[in-house]
Amino acid sequence: MAAKKASIVTAEVPGPKSVELGKLKDKYVSKAISIGQPVYIDKASGSLFYDVDGNTFIDMGSGIGVTNVGHAPKEVVAAVKKQAEKFMHTCFMVTPYEGYVRLAEKLAQVAPHPGLSKSAIFNSGAEAVENSVKISRHFTKRPAAFSFVHAFHGRTMLAMALTSKEMPYKAGFGPLPETYKVDFAYCYRCPLNMTYPGCGVACADKIDETWSKPEFQGRVACLVGEPIAGEGGFIVPPKEFYAKITKICKKHGALYVDDEIQTGAGRTGKMWCIQHWSGVEPDILVSGKGIGGGFPISACTGRPEIMDDTQAGGLGGTFGGNPVGCAAALAQFEIIEKSLKNVPKVNAYLTKRLNEMQQKFQVIGDVRGMGAMMAIELVSDRKAKTPAAKEAKATKAAAFKRGMVLLTCGTYDNVIRMHPSMIMPDEILEQAMDILEESLGEATKG
Numbered sequence: 001m002a003a004k005k006a007s008i009v010t011a012e013v014p015g016p017k018s019v020e021l022g023k024l025k026d027k028y029v030s031k032a033i034s035i036g037q038p039v040y041i042d043k044a045s046g047s048l049f050y051d052v053d054g055n056t057f058i059d060m061g062s063g064i065g066v067t068n069v070g071h072a073p074k075e076v077v078a079a080v081k082k083q084a085e086k087f088m089h090t091c092f093m094v095t096p097y098e099g100y101v102r103l104a105e106k107l108a109q110v111a112p113h114p115g116l117s118k119s120a121i122f123n124s125g126a127e128a129v130e131n132s133v134k135i136s137r138h139f140t141k142r143p144a145a146f147s148f149v150h151a152f153h154g155r156t157m158l159a160m161a162l163t164s165k166e167m168p169y170k171a172g173f174g175p176l177p178e179t180y181k182v183d184f185a186y187c188y189r190c191p192l193n194m195t196y197p198g199c200g201v202a203c204a205d206k207i208d209e210t211w212s213k214p215e216f217q218g219r220v221a222c223l224v225g226e227p228i229a230g231e232g233g234f235i236v237p238p239k240e241f242y243a244k245i246t247k248i249c250k251k252h253g254a255l256y257v258d259d260e261i262q263t264g265a266g267r268t269g270k271m272w273c274i275q276h277w278s279g280v281e282p283d284i285l286v287s288g289k290g291i292g293g294g295f296p297i298s299a300c301t302g303r304p305e306i307m308d309d310t311q312a313g314g315l316g317g318t319f320g321g322n323p324v325g326c327a328a329a330l331a332q333f334e335i336i337e338k339s340l341k342n343v344p345k346v347n348a349y350l351t352k353r354l355n356e357m358q359q360k361f362q363v364i365g366d367v368r369g370m371g372a373m374m375a376i377e378l379v380s381d382r383k384a385k386t387p388a389a390k391e392a393k394a395t396k397a398a399a400f401k402r403g404m405v406l407l408t409c410g411t412y413d414n415v416i417r418m419h420p421s422m423i424m425p426d427e428i429l430e431q432a433m434d435i436l437e438e439s440l441g442e443a444t445k446g
């Protein structure tokens with residue numbers, strides 16, 4: 001019978017079968033595709049991975065924030081099977097089908113405000129981000145886009161231009177389309193050396209100041225932002241930040257594009273993270289990752305006058321809104337809606353344990369996040385806030401040996417992030433935090 005918790009049965013991790021597959025990978029897969037934890041997965045269910053050697057791992061990464069309600073929910077599997085048996089492809093732009101239209105209807109129903117009523121459906125997050133900028137450029141007739149320092153928006157040319165971190169995401173891939181970075185509200189490392197709330201969220205005012213310079217006037221189509229900077233380090237801005245940002249966008253005649261690819265689909269306890277904050281009305285919402293429960297599906301959802309502005313045939317793609325992906329997403333949304341109520345419980349437990357660990361380990365400089373999206377930022381000196389990337393890497397490796405898949409992130413590679421299933425069972429959550437505590441102990445001893 002499959003284990004119900006993490007358990008390692010091989011003498012070494014990865015085990016022998018994974019090691020063999022790793023050799024095959026080295027021979028046939030581009031080196032540019034790097035791997036965090038080289039255990040080859042045979043099966044995944046709920047919050048657990050089962051590898052080819054019989055080891056069981058707790059999945060605290062959810063495939064980078066995708067399997068928001070766990071692996072292979074039976075309703076999603078059934079919907080996928082049913083659709084796959086009917087047909088797997090027509091290309092919606094050639095001969096349409098109901099699933100695409102129903103998913104667009106669902107995206108309008110769950111949108112953070114009723115103005116966001118029309119969608120275009122794509123495959124990956126990066127593709128949807130690209131399209132959000134194409135749509136914004138077309139609508140505003142302006143060429144440039146703003147995004148934030150610490151942002152991650154994907155790996156295609158335009159999404160990569162919006163992304164902040166040079167290594168490994170951008171180095172050697174230029175020249176890139178016209179984008180500009182503005183500071184994000186990273187309170188733990190305030191770009192203005194101020195302290196919240198006394199600062200009055202001055203970082204947003206600074207963006208207004210920058211934007212008012214003649215070189216940006218009338219040139220910026222949109223500002224693309226993540227409610228919480230994901231890859232950048234799970235950086236949660238103050239609650240007033242995005243209300244100010246959207247006002248500033250309006251003032252300069254640009255659109256606010258809300259990239260909810262990582263923060264959306266229930267991850268933070270509301271369908272979209274931006275719903276936690278009042279006075280924020282995005283013009284376009286970009287979704288991906290968690291909406292498909294594992295199927296590659298993404299969308300831009302916006303105001304009709306914006307979404308209908310582009311010429312017919314100007315958006316689309318062979319596989320965009322694939323029927324199996326639409327069926328998966330429709331089933332996944334239903335489970336997400338039912339699971340939202342569980343997120344505060346997951347958050348309360350993670351917050352309690354992480355705060356306790358911060359008391360115990362000097363290396364934890366900051367504990368932050370929302371809902372089922374929590375992180376610790378590691379520093380080798382709490383006062384100087386010197387990033388402790390080595391310790392983050394060692395903690396991840398120690399957890400892996402104990403049967404837990406953890407991800408790191410952050411501009412300085414020193415953040416351990418957790419995006420467990422929104423419905424991770426209590427006993428697995430407890431074991432996950434025990435493993436993290438032991439791993440931090442191992443990684444920081446001596």
Ligand SMILES: Cc1ncc(COP(=O)(O)O)c(C=O)c1O
Pocket residue numbers: 064124125126127129152153154155226230231259260261262263288289
């Ligand atoms: C906020 C955000 N936007 C865009 C993307 C790109 O999505 P994809 O990898 O599906 O292209 C990611 C992926 O991590 C992301 O976190």
